[in-house]
Amino acid sequence: MMYAANLFEDKVALVTGGRSGIGYGIAEALLKLGAKVAICSRKEAPLAEAAEQLSKLGPCRYQACDIRDGAQVERLAERIKSEYGRLDLLVNNAGGQFPSLARAISDNGWNAVINTNLNGTFYVSRIMAEHFFIPQASGNIVNIIVNMARGFPGMAHTGAARAGVENLTKSLAQEWATYNVRVNCVAPGTIISSGLHTYAEPVKALLEEMKADNLMGRHGRVEEVANAVLFLASPLSSYTSGTTLYVDGLDHLHSDRMRLVNGVRSS
Numbered sequence: 646m647m648y649a650a651n652l653f654e655d656k657v658a659l660v661t662g663g664r665s666g667i668g669y670g671i672a673e674a675l676l677k678l679g680a681k682v683a684i685c686s687r688k689e690a691p692l693a694e695a696a697e698q699l700s701k702l703g704p705c706r707y708q709a710c711d712i713r714d715g716a717q718v719e720r721l722a723e724r725i726k727s728e729y730g731r732l733d734l735l736v737n738n739a740g741g742q743f744p745s746l747a748r749a750i751s752d753n754g755w756n757a758v759i760n761t762n763l764n765g766t767f768y769v770s771r772i773m774a775e776h777f778f779i780p781q782a783s784g785n786i787v788n789i790i791v792n793m794a795r796g797f798p799g800m801a802h803t804g805a806a807r808a809g810v811e812n813l814t815k816s817l818a819q820e821w822a823t824y825n826v827r828v829n830c831v832a833p834g835t836i837i838s839s840g841l842h843t844y845a846e847p848v849k850a851l852l853e854e855m856k857a858d859n860l861m862g863r864h865g866r867v868e869e870v871a872n873a874v875l876f877l878a879s880p881l882s883s884y885t886s887g888t889t890l891y892v893d894g895l896d897h898l899h900s901d902r903m904r905l906v907n908g909v910r911s912s
């Protein structure tokens with residue numbers, strides 16, 4: 646680890662979706678640098694297990710919370726207030742999607758993805774800002790999106806939702822600059838994380854194609870995403886707000902995703 650070991654000493658961070666994958670890696674990285682952490686996700690049992698592991702690195706509280714439900718997010722804010730008394734960093738990482746061509750996405754599927762990724766991110770951001778960042782006159786939000794700079798064929802719903810989050814980031818960064826709150830995005834490309842094995846075979850084949858297509862010749866690692874979050878969350882980036890940091894091995898400039906999606910479908 647190349648950051649100072651006390652970089653986040655006395656800082657409190659909430660990582661939504663911190664139970665697994667990229668969110669877990671972000672929580673881990675923050676704890677290693679001295680932060681106090683809270684994680685949430687929908688299901689209590691696996692969340693408790695993750696928090697138990699993470700607690701070996703430092704203080705880690707957890708609370709089950711569906712970010713699509715404002716009342717549950719309010720309760721999460723109250724819990725953070727009673728446990729830690731403040732909040733310095735919100736990492737909006739919770740989200741989800743499923744691979745599907747646009748024509749096969751049902752109304753329900755579409756709404757679920759928009760609701761979690763876009764609406765949920767807005768609810769958590771506004772509620773945590775009202776409870777903590779605005780009254781403290783300090784705060785930091787890092788939104789985990791995805792590289793959808795050239796569209797996201799094969800996952801149009803999440804591309805649209807994440808593009809919404811990126812634009813929301815620009816609005817909130819401007820509205821809340823006066824309260825000393827910075828808001829930025831991290832846009833991962835294809836990352837090897839614990840969720841990857843859940844994909845069906847054609848999607849795994851697509852991932853192999855994407856690896857070959859990547860200009861660095863590989864997928865990204867969870868730590869590489871976490872390191873970008875650490876930078877945006879720390880004073881090292883104190884004059885940076887409203888922006889997006891890609892952690893994608895150049896995919897936002899180069900990848901030919903539609904050709905790859907078609908290739909896998911017809912093979």
Ligand code: ADE
Nearest residue numbers: 686687710711712739740
């Ligand atoms: N992770 C994925 N979906 C979520 C949700 N709705 N609430 C909290 N964590 C989540």
